[in-house]
Amino acid sequence: MDFLSDLNPEQRRAVEHIDGPLLILAGAGSGKTRVIAHRIAYLIAQKRVPSWNVLAVTFTNKAAEEMRFRVQKLLRGQELSSTPWVSTFHSLCVRILRQDIEKLGEGYSRTFTIYDQDDSLRLVKNCIKDLGYDEKKLGQRAVQGAISGAKNRGEDVAAYAARAEYVDERRAAIARVYELYEERLRANNALDFDDLLIKTVRLLRKVTEVREKYNNKFRYILVDEYQDTNSLQFALIRFLTEKQQNICVVGDEDQSIYKWRGADITNILNFEQHFPNTKIIRLEQNYRSTQTILDIAGAVVMHNIERKGKKLWTSNPQGERVHYYQAFDAESEARFVASKILDHRQEQYDLRAAVLYRTNSQSRVFEEALRRAGLPYNIVGGFSFYERMEVRDIIAYLKLAMNPNDSIALGRVINSPPRGIGKQTIEEIERRARDYGLSHWETIAVVIKQPEGLSTRAVSALKSFRKIILHLSQLAGTTDGVAERVDAQSEMSEIRNPKSEIPADVSDIVKAAILDTGYENALKSEKTDEAEARIENLQELVNAAVDYDEQGIDGLREFIDHSALVSDADQYKRDAPVTLMTAHSAKGLEFPLVFIVGLEDGLFPHSRSATDPAELEEERRLCYVAMTRAEKYLYVTHAMKRRVYGEELASEPSQFLNEMPLELMEDLSRGNSWLSFARGSSPVEYEQQEPRKERKTYEGKTYDSVDSIAEFFKQRSQQLGQGERGSSTRSQVQSLKSKVKSASPANRNQTPGTNPVAAPSDFVPGSYVRHVKYGRGLVLRREGVGDSLKLTVTFPGYGQKKLVQKYANLEQA
């Protein structure tokens, strides 16, 4: 088997480099997955490295799966004693911790539970409540975010509290919540997402024996998407490569889109400093996209300042221009996309398409349009299978079967399906649990024996709930951890499966959690379509469990872990005709036909990133990632109005549109669009657009300052030689807003129907100029007259400039 012949020279060098640190700077579509897969195969087959000495780490399960698949394909026919570890950071950590967490000495046992986002939020909520803080004022989500942020920065409670002490009350409150949160995680033998990394790093740091074990095991380490690693992941890699430096990382600074989640770009930028004698290989040939797509994506990302800069090239054909469409609203945008997909698939029946948006909430209209068009689609993100309420409920039962002291899981299902354990009863249990210092589960046992203050009905409901859980844990073969075993067995004796001790198949336990808990019956009696769908989902869960039954002793454990560790990106199905997902989830994927939708100011780039230039650059990189997913055809669209929180708002085109070279774009809009105005090609005739709905949001003073309003009217009367014309004050204020609001050049789409600027023979605000150095820009402000005429102009990529007209040598554009 020859692993080198179908690689280009750089790729080959990357594969052939064996010992010592290797940094592969791989541009979009340059075949990095290919290189990693080939490298693994080459190491094993050619260099005779035992496969258990190889570790490859990715961010998503899907990427790991893909990698495994490719490696296996390359190694077909080879006799392998085992397969290399190809896994995500998180599952790698789980595997290490399930082995050795007890050596950490923090009181965790190997049977720990994983709390996903949702579990962790519940716990935060409980903590806030029990500390008597005002849930609404604090904002549970914000608190969760703050805690997670602190954890990822490596601040333990003490460090955070120390910092919080003299700041403000809110921070102090969060510190208290953080403390209780950690305490309860430990009490529940639970780790949240962040903990998986934190505890692993701590374990490797503290316990020499463990560190050495994995150092000896992983002699060759590969990391994908290295630009997205955070400091914990970096620390992990550092510990694992302590003995050897056979570390190969692949990444692309232009595709760094997870800074907000703690990704540290300096990990890749300073790789050479971290690992001396690094060999650097650049992969700059793109095999994916047409020249045009590459050019236009490159032009956008070029506007970033924080960038080393690299040039991708391709020998692919020029291809079609990028298609542009301005839609009236979100619905017509979706209809346009659906009909274009149909057109393309008419020509090529198996053409795969992707619709990429900034926020998950945009997906709905596209789902509807695609369904109406009869196009099967796969939606990634939003609520995944394992996030569905019914699935999580059943998983919670399974968690209880493994560990009934998991109070979060218990709280989730103690009364679902409804079995008469209401708020009162639950609060009584919580109160007593706190008094006794017991878990909720243990408290229930006590409460049953001493039912003071509770109705007989409640007590019998608790009894039957307890029976259900005991039954499940017996099936799982975990009764010993569960409390008083004798008690359990005597209570169990009348229920089936007397031969306990041997754990039942995972699928049987799952079935029991669905049937014996009364869950399915409760759904059945609802007799609604929705309940039907839920039952089907549970059937799916059973199917998933059947797949796990081969997996050995800890089958149920792994099954539950899996449910916590699958991510949205893992729902991606490679052969779906249409895939709907966020630009973030699209990273690493490719499609012949790509639509980037909702390219509007405040949406993409998102308004939350408007204040920080660094965040804006991240948005731009995100746009770059989205564009470079396209192989053959790329469409960019935006809508003129869109519903936000149920309110209709006008939206302006994204500045990113403005950063795309106009000559590479083809306008498919009906009537006159932003693009046609941008080109200045047909400024005269346009259809009278529907009168814009009045925007409630413009009541009150949303515009920037009184000064600018005065300025605006002054300018207007100057340029028009008269006062108001035709249009209402409101629409003037609106177009005013779009002018003064920001530097966004996209604001040139200022409702031409309501505010036609007469004969732009002069450099008036709203018109375009060309500057020798900065290129084309939008005039925002005009001050002074004659020789002292000054213009404030915004140039894409250069920002706002104040220019004296006399010296600036501007021309109309």
Added chain:
DNA sequence: TAAAGAAAGTTTTTT
């Protein structure tokens, strides 16, 4: 206690 109706908050991106 559970179901139905009213009010409030929500949306950035996710391993």
Added chain:
DNA sequence: ACTTTCTTTA
């Protein structure tokens, strides 16, 4: 617009 949480009523 949609979903979650609170309030009322049976």
